[in-house]
Amino acid sequence: MLEQVSQSKVFGGWHKQYTHVSTTLNCTMRFAIFLPPGASEQNPVPVLYWLSGLTCSDENFMQKAGAFKKAAECGIAIVAPDTSPRGESVPDDPEGGYDLGLGAGFYLDAIRLPWDQHYSMYSYVVKELPELIETHFPVTSVRSISGHSMGGHGAMTIGIKHSDSYRSISAFSPICHPGACPWGQKAFRAYLGENRGLWQEYDTVELFKTRTCTLPVLIDQGEADPFLEEQLRPQDLLAVINKQHTDFNYRSHPGYDHSYYFIQSFIDQHIEFHAKYLFSDC
Numbered sequence: 001m002l003e004q005v006s007q008s009k010v011f012g013g014w015h016k017q018y019t020h021v022s023t024t025l026n027c028t029m030r031f032a033i034f035l036p037p038g039a040s041e042q043n044p045v046p047v048l049y050w051l052s053g054l055t056c057s058d059e060n061f062m063q064k065a066g067a068f069k070k071a072a073e074c075g076i077a078i079v080a081p082d083t084s085p086r087g088e089s090v091p092d093d094p095e096g097g098y099d100l101g102l103g104a105g106f107y108l109d110a111i112r113l114p115w116d117q118h119y120s121m122y123s124y125v126v127k128e129l130p131e132l133i134e135t136h137f138p139v140t141s142v143r144s145i146s147g148h149s150m151g152g153h154g155a156m157t158i159g160i161k162h163s164d165s166y167r168s169i170s171a172f173s174p175i176c177h178p179g180a181c182p183w184g185q186k187a188f189r190a191y192l193g194e195n196r197g198l199w200q201e202y203d204t205v206e207l208f209k210t211r212t213c214t215l216p217v218l219i220d221q222g223e224a225d226p227f228l229e230e231q232l233r234p235q236d237l238l239a240v241i242n243k244q245h246t247d248f249n250y251r252s253h254p255g256y257d258h259s260y261y262f263i264q265s266f267i268d269q270h271i272e273f274h275a276k277y278l279f280s281d282c
Helices: 057-062 066-074 121-136 149-162 183-194 194-201 206-208 228-232 236-240 261-276
Strands: 001-010 013-022 027-035 045-051 077-081 139-148 168-173 215-220 250-251
Touching: 001 057, 013 066, 013 121, 013 149, 045 121, 045 149, 045 261, 057 077, 057 194, 057 261, 066 261, 077 121, 121 139, 121 149, 139 149, 139 261, 149 168, 149 215, 168 250, 183 194, 183 228, 183 250, 206 236, 206 261, 215 236, 215 261, 228 236, 236 250, 250 261
Parallel strands: 045 077, 045 139, 139 168, 168 215, 215 250
Antiparallel strands: 001 013, 013 027, 027 077
């Protein structure tokens, strides 16, 4: 059952927050949805799923990205889930780090104790959340996916592996090669153990080595991002992109960092990019 937490009218549409009991994550989860003007049972709209980064919740993108005006113009709903399970019974990093546990679900399905009872963000995003959204809101099953940093990693890996469920993929400053960076290695060891083959199933670089992505992809990266070389590693991704995959656009921007100021600067272009594939007339 959904419980509404808040709602605010914005650009003629509505931003709303809800909680629900997740059977996938075994806890109460919160998500936010933006419904554009005119969305109704008679006029359902497509959905852009947004996955946020480390330490974030459903609120960061919705409050800071400035996406609603363009989404309202294009008639696209936006859904932003939390970045991890939450609650008193949900384990957190015993060392108190920001890059594991609460706020750091990494969009995978954990298999190791104590994480395996709750940390299944991959299945939540791929299956439970879309089913919930399509049951209770005036939206279609036409979807695209996007995200930032850890969420960019999630959007890329989910989109690549479920190309039949999405029309397009985009990302800001994604963690491209988590198996080769400190953030990803810490999370993968905790959640998945030492099985590097399993790591590869949640690693964009490794997936591109063995799969051709059939969806259009847009990536924006700031050149002044302090995490660029050590944590994000876009150079690893660019080195393995299939030459036959022609609909892949990586854009590098001088002076921009890792913040939501960067996202604000280019979010309209990402909305328009997705609209081109969700619609044909925006």
